[in-house]
Amino acid sequence: MAEFPLIENTKFEADDEYIPQPVVEPGPPVWMDGSLRIGIHTSISGSYLNALESARKLGANALQIFSASPRMWQTANVRIPASDVKAFRERRVELGLGPLVIHANYLINLAASQPMLRTRSIQAFHEELVRGRELGADFVVVHPGSRGESSVEQAIATIIESVKQAARRVPQEKMRILIENTAGMGTAVGSRLEEVAAIVRGLREIKAAVCLDTAHLFAAGYDIKSEIGLERAIETIDRIIGLENVPVFHVNDSKIPLGGRVDRHEHIGHGKIGAEAFERILRTARLGSTAPLGLAGRAFLLETPIDDPGDDRKNVAKLWELAGVEGPGAEKGFSMMTAGMKKQKKELEKKGKKFASSRHLPAVKSTKKK
Numbered sequence: 001m002a003e004f005p006l007i008e009n010t011k012f013e014a015d016d017e018y019i020p021q022p023v024v025e026p027g028p029p030v031w032m033d034g035s036l037r038i039g040i041h042t043s044i045s046g047s048y049l050n051a052l053e054s055a056r057k058l059g060a061n062a063l064q065i066f067s068a069s070p071r072m073w074q075t076a077n078v079r080i081p082a083s084d085v086k087a088f089r090e091r092r093v094e095l096g097l098g099p100l101v102i103h104a105n106y107l108i109n110l111a112a113s114q115p116m117l118r119t120r121s122i123q124a125f126h127e128e129l130v131r132g133r134e135l136g137a138d139f140v141v142v143h144p145g146s147r148g149e150s151s152v153e154q155a156i157a158t159i160i161e162s163v164k165q166a167a168r169r170v171p172q173e174k175m176r177i178l179i180e181n182t183a184g185m186g187t188a189v190g191s192r193l194e195e196v197a198a199i200v201r202g203l204r205e206i207k208a209a210v211c212l213d214t215a216h217l218f219a220a221g222y223d224i225k226s227e228i229g230l231e232r233a234i235e236t237i238d239r240i241i242g243l244e245n246v247p248v249f250h251v252n253d254s255k256i257p258l259g260g261r262v263d264r265h266e267h268i269g270h271g272k273i274g275a276e277a278f279e280r281i282l283r284t285a286r287l288g289s290t291a292p293l294g295l296a297g298r299a300f301l302l303e304t305p306i307d308d309p310g311d312d313r314k315n316v317a318k319l320w321e322l323a324g325v326e327g328p329g330a331e332k333g334f335s336m337m338t339a340g341m342k343k344q345k346k347e348l349e350k351k352g353k354k355f356a357s358s359r360h361l362p363a364v365k366s367t368k369k370k
């Protein structure tokens with residue numbers, strides 16, 4: 001064995017001493033580079049990863065998902081297995097998809113005055129936020145809820161308190177809660193932008209912001225179809241909410257005429273809003289994603305129906321076309337609805353049943369013991 005000579009303790013010049021490097025703060029994510037972000041609600045059927053792959057194959061660069069079944073109460077706290085979380089986060093970075101938006105369960109009613117429903121809603125929304133953090137979501141969108149017999153003021157106070165409770169002990173970091181405007185069906189809160197603004201004001205400490213749905217705006221009576229109507233709507237949004245507080249738009253055409261107060265989405269260009277109006281919306285600099293007039297990272301997300309295979313891909317392509325921007329391109333012939341699913345849908349409809357495409361959900365882990 002070779003022997004090492006003993007040497008004296010080596011002295012270094014002061015200039016050569018190791019200086020601890022300041023930790024580099026990660027810069028803004030790629031999707032905030034000022035580029036146009038167009039996305040679509042994709043299915044987590046089978047695996048969370050499938051949602052990412054679908055978004056890519058449909059030609060989108062942003063996406064929205066449900067974090068669990070949207071029409072069922074979870075019977076226990078639902079956690080996503082750590083290996084799934086890791087794979088999902090890595091693949092998302094690889095594909096450069098963003099923002100990632102989670103739409104909360106439809107059964108959640110944060111305005112509920114009935115204590116059981118309200119507790120259940122707060123718990124379910126809390127779970128949405130936890131899963132949102134796990135998946136690395138940028139936004140979690142939730143509807144304000146239905147007020148039932150309560151007054152609008154009472155309901156708004158209830159919603160604010162419910163959201164605060166749900167958000168307790170969920171460090172949000174960069175993830176933001178977005179309150180979505182509604183069409184105003186029944187006693188739904190949030191069809192007036194003043195109501196949405198009041199909720200967000202009450203949630204200042206947790207930096208809640210707003211998601212605006214074009215079909216809901218129109219059905220609620222905001223005439224975004226005409227040039228002057230859109231201008232007025234933008235002024236109103238900016239005055240009472242602030243355009244900088246609207247990082248996400250749901251872009252849906254409407255089956256329902258102006259002020260019809262019913263929530264029915266239609267393919268872009270086939271509804272009462274029309275292609276011309278969407279072209280205007282997508283080309284208005286103040287609604288865009290480029291500074292100084294626009295907001296970096298702002299996304300336009302589709303929640304249009306899929307009646308036939310390919311409808312999803314066509315609606316994404318339509319948005320890029322109307323915006324006058326070349327998108328990342330779609331995979332030829334891809335659709336979240338396969339020919340087999342279409343057949344199944346037809347058969348169910350013949351029997352008078354509704355087809356639910358989100359029936360098959362990925363494996364999740366229960367943390368609650370019965």
Ligand SMILES: [Zn+2]
Binds near residue numbers: 103141143180
């Ligand atoms: Zn929604």
Ligand SMILES: [Zn+2]
Binds near residue numbers: 215216263264
């Ligand atoms: Zn809707």
